[in-house]
Amino acid sequence: MLAIKRKKGESILIGENVEITIVDIANGSVKIAIEAPRDVTILRKELYKEVEEENKQAINVDISVLKNIKKR
Known part of the structure; x- marks a missing residue:
């Protein structure tokens, strides 16, 4: 991790x-x-983690429901 001090109006570059x-x-x-090309995704970390957690919860499906559908 890089930690640097910047003042109001100063910038840092990441890549080109x-x-x-x-x-x-x-x-x-x-x-x-933040100025970046449109194909670069920019998310707040807390939002990214929230979406990641929701995706993990969505995977936890009760498989017995799917087995009951198959029997019909």
Whole structure:
């Protein structure tokens, strides 16, 4: 992991086509702007983890229901 300090208006580059700019710093939070190609998916980590957990729960299906359908 890389940890660097940036001030308002400063940026970092990731690869050749992703730029992250510090837009504002206030009340203990940082507002960032991300410029990236449309084919690059950008998600908040907590949202990604929530979707991942929902997908895991969706896999846990009661197989007996499927067996009953097959019998009909």
